[in-house]
Amino acid sequence: MSTDIQTLKSLDLFAGLNFGELEQIAPLMHPMKVTEGEVLTRKGEIASTFFIILSGNFMLSFNEERSFTLHNKGNIIGLSTVVSPFRYTATAVALTDGLVLFMQGQEFLRLVQSNSALGDKIMRKINEIVLERMPYMTGTWEKRRY
Amino acid sequence: MENLLIEFLSNTGFALADYRNIIMILVGITIIYLGVAKQYEPLLLVPIGFGMLIGNIPVIKDFGLGIYESGSFLNYVYYGVTHDIYPPLIFLGIGALTDFSTMLARPVLMLLGAAAQIGIFTTFLGALAIGFPPNEAASIGIIGGADGPTAIFLTAMLAPRLIGPIAVAAYSYMALVPVIQPPIMRLLTTRKERLIRMEEPREVSKKEKIIFPIVGFLLCCFLAPAALPLLGMLFFGNLLKECVVVERLAKTARTSLIDIVTILLGVTVGASTQADVFLTRQSIGIFALGAFSFAIATAAGVIFAKIMNLFLRKKINPLIGAAGVSAVPNSARVVQMVGQKEDPTNFLLMHAMAPNISGVIGSAIAAAILWSFMSL
Amino acid sequence: MFGFEAIIAHDGLGISVIGISIVFVSLILLSFAVSRIHKLIELWDKKYTSYQRVKKTQQKDQKTPSVSDLAIPQDVQRASRQFKLLIEWIGEPFPLPKLLDLSGKCGLSRPHSTVNELLKCELIIPDENGYYVWNKQLEEKRSST
Numbered sequence: 001m002s003t004d005i006q007t008l009k010s011l012d013l014f015a016g017l018n019f020g021e022l023e024q025i026a027p028l029m030h031p032m033k034v035t036e037g038e039v040l041t042r043k044g045e046i047a048s049t050f051f052i053i054l055s056g057n058f059m060l061s062f063n064e065e066r067s068f069t070l071h072n073k074g075n076i077i078g079l080s081t082v083v084s085p086f087r088y089t090a091t092a093v094a095l096t097d098g099l100v101l102f103m104q105g106q107e108f109l110r111l112v113q114s115n116s117a118l119g120d121k122i123m124r125k126i127n128e129i130v131l132e133r134m135p136y137m138t139g140t141w142e143k144r145r146y
Numbered sequence: 147m148e149n150l151l152i153e154f155l156s157n158t159g160f161a162l163a164d165y166r167n168i169i170m171i172l173v174g175i176t177i178i179y180l181g182v183a184k185q186y187e188p189l190l191l192v193p194i195g196f197g198m199l200i201g202n203i204p205v206i207k208d209f210g211l212g213i214y215e216s217g218s219f220l221n222y223v224y225y226g227v228t229h230d231i232y233p234p235l236i237f238l239g240i241g242a243l244t245d246f247s248t249m250l251a252r253p254v255l256m257l258l259g260a261a262a263q264i265g266i267f268t269t270f271l272g273a274l275a276i277g278f279p280p281n282e283a284a285s286i287g288i289i290g291g292a293d294g295p296t297a298i299f300l301t302a303m304l305a306p307r308l309i310g311p312i313a314v315a316a317y318s319y320m321a322l323v324p325v326i327q328p329p330i331m332r333l334l335t336t337r338k339e340r341l342i343r344m345e346e347p348r349e350v351s352k353k354e355k356i357i358f359p360i361v362g363f364l365l366c367c368f369l370a371p372a373a374l375p376l377l378g379m380l381f382f383g384n385l386l387k388e389c390v391v392v393e394r395l396a397k398t399a400r401t402s403l404i405d406i407v408t409i410l411l412g413v414t415v416g417a418s419t420q421a422d423v424f425l426t427r428q429s430i431g432i433f434a435l436g437a438f439s440f441a442i443a444t445a446a447g448v449i450f451a452k453i454m455n456l457f458l459r460k461k462i463n464p465l466i467g468a469a470g471v472s473a474v475p476n477s478a479r480v481v482q483m484v485g486q487k488e489d490p491t492n493f494l495l496m497h498a499m500a501p502n503i504s505g506v507i508g509s510a511i512a513a514a515i516l517w518s519f520m521s522l
Numbered sequence: 523m524f525g526f527e528a529i530i531a532h533d534g535l536g537i538s539v540i541g542i543s544i545v546f547v548s549l550i551l552l553s554f555a556v557s558r559i560h561k562l563i564e565l566w567d568k569k570y571t572s573y574q575r576v577k578k579t580q581q582k583d584q585k586t587p588s589v590s591d592l593a594i595p596q597d598v599q600r601a602s603r604q605f606k607l608l609i610e611w612i613g614e615p616f617p618l619p620k621l622l623d624l625s626g627k628c629g630l631s632r633p634h635s636t637v638n639e640l641l642k643c644e645l646i647i648p649d650e651n652g653y654y655v656w657n658k659q660l661e662e663k664r665s666s667t
Contacts, residue, residue, distance in 0.1 A: 036632060036634045036635050037633075037634045046183070046184065046185050048185060057638040057641075057642075059618055059619070059622070059634075059637075061617070061618065061619040062652065064617070064652075065617030065618075065619045065620055065653075066617065066651065066652025066653060067617060067618040067619055067652060067653075067654075068648065068652065069618070069638075069641055071641075071642070083486070084483045084486060084487070091619070093619075093622070093634065094634065095634040095635060095637060095638035095641075096634065096635045096638050097635075105185075106188070106189065109475055109476075109479065110243065112475050112478070112479070112495065112499070113243055113244055113245070113474055113475045113499075114243050114244065114245050114387075114400070115245045116245050116247070116248050116475075116478075116495065116496045116499040117245075117247065117248070117347075117496060119495065119496065120493055120495055120496040123482075123493060123495060124493060127486075127490060127491065127493075130490070131490060131491075135652075136652055249556070250556055250559070250560075253552075253553035253554070253556040253557045254553060254557075256549045256550075256552060256553040256556070257546070257549060257550065257553065259549060260542075260545050260546045260548075260549040260550070263542060263545045264542055266541075267537075267538035267541050267542050268538070270534065270537070270538060270541075271529055271534050271535070271538055274528050274529045274532055274534045275524060275525050275526065275528055275529055275534075276524065277523065277524050277528065279532075280532045280534070280537075283532075283534075350560070351560065351563060353563050354559050354560050354563060357559050357563070358556060358559065361552075361555050361556070361559065362552055362555075362556075365548070365551055365552055365555055366548055366552060369544065369547070369548045369551070370544065370548060504549060504552075507548075507549065507552070508545050508548075508549055511544065511545050511548050511549075512541060512542075512545050515540075515541045515544050515545065516537070516541065519537050519540075519541070
């Protein structure tokens with residue numbers, strides 16, 4: 001089952017995209033229910049899927065058990081699917097039941113191939129988030145809640 | 147009854163197998179592992195790997211089971227490989243999937259796609275030098291194009307008995323793009339060059355996108371008519387995508403059709419690598435030359451980008467030259483990855499797509515030229 | 523036949539030089555044609571095509587408000603005591619995954635959602651190093667009210 005365009009439009013990652021672009025993304029994003037305690041990604045595993053939170057609360061834990069929590073619609077899990085090192089850098093656990101959208105990394109590559117400008121726009125936004133989260137991976141710390 | 151049992155047992159795979167079957171089965175399992183666990187081109191490596199298992203189960207000769215036995219299921223499906231049916235269909239899907247706008251926005255980047263084809267011809271010379279006949283040397287050289295369907299297309303025409311090793315080498319190197327290319331790219335560029343930011347491409351109008359496949363097809367195929375099956379399908383697929391009015395056809399070409407053909411092609415190419423055909427000294431030579439071809443193609447693209455910078459007012463990041471080897475969109479992604487290691491805010495992906503796509507066109511033309519010369 | 527002799531015998535050099543030249547000529551011609559297409563379209567239209575700019579409507583997320591409500595549900599209040607004990611045992615600042623792991627091992631019911639409630643109530647707050655601490659100030663404030 002693919003996602004409706006109104007849902008995509010409400011997400012920060014896709015804000016600013018036109019209807020045609022959202023139409024291309026919609027069939028690639030699939031909704032998935034998650035239950036409390038469910039592990040979405042495991043640190044070190046090959047990153048094959050990324051998730052966008054629609055509802056629910058999640059914890060990402062990095063090296064040395066450093067962690068932060070995600071509570072907002074539009075927050076992203078599994079960024080490494082589309083950026084280096086292509087292995088999950090954090091373990092993501094659902095703290096409550098919730099709903100996420102997921103996209104396979106292979107599908108993202110197809111999207112880049114079929115519309116590289118759109119792929120580029122998404123990559124830029126993803127990169128901003130990666131830079132925000134970088135301290136959690138590298139050891140330079142700031143207080144942050146997403 | 148005892149005789150029946152003995153006869154049955156003597157016809158099982160266990161009785162018929164020799165060490166070469168076991169080696170090939172292990173190779174097949176390794177390829178499946180690379181596809182599943184490492185996710186190197188899983189859509190290709192998983193069918194090829196399993197095809198290797200299928201092709202290397204020892205069976206009784208003339209029982210109508212083997213891929214090379216006429217009338218067998220595998221032989222029928224393999225017909226699409228040996229008679230060049232699958233590669234053009236895959237090109238149709240690629241055309242219907244690919245956005246040419248970055249290339250249209252900055253056409254000069256197409257030259258990088260041409261430069262990377264130097265690898266093909268250099269390897270052709272290398273293969274001749276080590277004793278391969280010209281038709282086989284041409285088929286080996288095309289591995290450097292990093293385009294599986296093109297490699298199969300040319301090999302089926304020139305050296306059908308080498309389809310197995312050449313296809314496996316081509317797809318393996320395509321899968322290993324993230325491993326092979328980065329060291330060459332870093333070796334040939336300075337940090338300053340890797341930090342070059344590309345200017346934003348102009349927006350390309352819908353009309354341009356519709357006109358391009360028609361102009362591109364006519365121009366390329368008038369120059370190299372032997373490229374007709376591949377480029378004809380590539381540009382036709384792209385016209386389906388861009389003209390919008392036949393979206394149903396475009397969608398079928400870029401999803402169902404390309405997936406079905408990939409399954410058939412992957413499994414049969416894998417199954418064609420039977421031990422007696424594959425485990426030869428020649429195959430080792432093919433793999434070594436294939437790697438050489440791929441490395442030269444990458445290096446040629448990067449070096450040519452540096453040469454272009456001597457003349458261009460707005461410099462280009464030479465890393466994108468490496469994407470000229472086709473392998474869409476993997477090599478473009480590798481360019482992005484290497485570029486971002488130097489500067490996480492530098493986005494080269496979209497720019498790398500231009501040489502990447504022109505590399506597909508370039509390798510198809512190179513294949514057509516080699517085919518024409520070998521047929522003279 | 524091997525080496526340069528084989529290359530010469532099969533006219534390898536000729537094939538390679540002509541081959542790569544044709545590839546270059548094809549792509550140069552294609553590149554030239556492509557670079558003219560949009561100019562021709564402009565001429566045809568007698569005006570510059572106006573490109574549609576992508577609207578940048580940055581719609582704000584419907585962000586879930588961070589709850590710092592002092593009214594904590596009864597069951598969370600009960601659980602908070604147990605979690606506080608665990609945190610004291612781990613020591614502060616503590617890693618959140620460790621608290622979850624330990625609470626699971628101790629058999630506390632629904633540790634994930636309880637931790638989430640404690641985070642939302644801000645009884646557990648992040649420090650500046652990716653770890654968490656127990657919000658003593660809030661607890662004192664609560665007990666005083």
